[in-house]
Amino acid sequence: MTLVDTHAHIYSEDTTKYPQIPEPYLPPPGRGTLEDLKNEMRRSGVDRVVVVQTFTAYGHDNRLIFDTVRDNRSWMTGVVNVDPFDVHSLDILEQALSVGVRGNRVSQGWPTDGSVLAEHRRLWKAARRLKMVVCALLYPPNLRSLAKLLNEFPDVPVVLDHCANLKASDHPQSEYLQKVLDLAQFENLYAKLSFIVMGSEQEFPCRDMFEMTRQIIEAYTPERCMWGSDFPTSLWIPKVTYQQHLEIFQTHLGLSESEKAAILGETALRLWFKD
Numbered sequence: 001m002t003l004v005d006t007h008a009h010i011y012s013e014d015t016t017k018y019p020q021i022p023e024p025y026l027p028p029p030g031r032g033t034l035e036d037l038k039n040e041m042r043r044s045g046v047d048r049v050v051v052v053q054t055f056t057a058y059g060h061d062n063r064l065i066f067d068t069v070r071d072n073r074s075w076m077t078g079v080v081n082v083d084p085f086d087v088h089s090l091d092i093l094e095q096a097l098s099v100g101v102r103g104n105r106v107s108q109g110w111p112t113d114g115s116v117l118a119e120h121r122r123l124w125k126a127a128r129r130l131k132m133v134v135c136a137l138l139y140p141p142n143l144r145s146l147a148k149l150l151n152e153f154p155d156v157p158v159v160l161d162h163c164a165n166l167k168a169s170d171h172p173q174s175e176y177l178q179k180v181l182d183l184a185q186f187e188n189l190y191a192k193l194s195f196i197v198m199g200s201e202q203e204f205p206c207r208d209m210f211e212m213t214r215q216i217i218e219a220y221t222p223e224r225c226m227w228g229s230d231f232p233t234s235l236w237i238p239k240v241t242y243q244q245h246l247e248i249f250q251t252h253l254g255l256s257e258s259e260k261a262a263i264l265g266e267t268a269l270r271l272w273f274k275d
Helices: 034-044 063-071 089-098 118-130 140-152 161-165 175-185 207-220 242-252 257-272
Strands: 004-008 048-052 076-080 103-106 133-136 158-160 189-192
Touching: 004 257, 034 048, 034 242, 048 063, 048 257, 063 076, 063 089, 076 089, 089 118, 103 118, 118 133, 118 140, 140 158, 140 161, 140 175, 158 161, 161 175, 161 189, 175 189, 175 207, 189 207, 242 257
Parallel strands: 004 048, 048 076, 076 103, 103 133, 133 158, 158 189
Antiparallel strands: none
């Protein structure tokens, strides 16, 4: 079984080449680097990875993602995060595609009234033209806006980052969960199941998130669900290790072998690594 990690943030210790934003949110020294990621992947048997622009350290400066993906594109692709309000962002997307980056994360400006920003629509049009994946980082109150874009751009593959950041307090009958489940009707939307530890109020293996996760898998089907590690876990989900996060899906969720094959690799390979 090929294992693919679809959500890893990376950091560089070279702050001259890759300057950080004021007051960056950083992992402990020595963690979060490319070498640290390679070590975690090797220990856990992970074959490929999607690195996601680390906005909380570098803002919209995507140079670290560009360089890292270009130098490791045989086993890696990436997701940039361009400024939707900067007209030059479309040029950055074209440059990103040329070095092996296949996605753009949209994390700013999501309306809560169900409207769609012209700037977001411009990014979706660029994604359609460039055949790139859109990663939507947002919260349940923003999902009406996302639904309109999914309906307008059915040919653009979209990943629901962290499943709209659901939490254990959004119980299995909650309105917020239902909003996420309702979006499964859009066949171009994929669920990134990287939210379990973040949303849990319990220690490993975070069983208070299992029923909610199973509902999402059933609604989207395993063929539209994928695992992401939230690397470096020491920063983002410190109550578990990289291996434990993977182990939740390999062992504790009670997935069938076919479900594990899809969620831990096959879905991601089709979406991110197809020629």
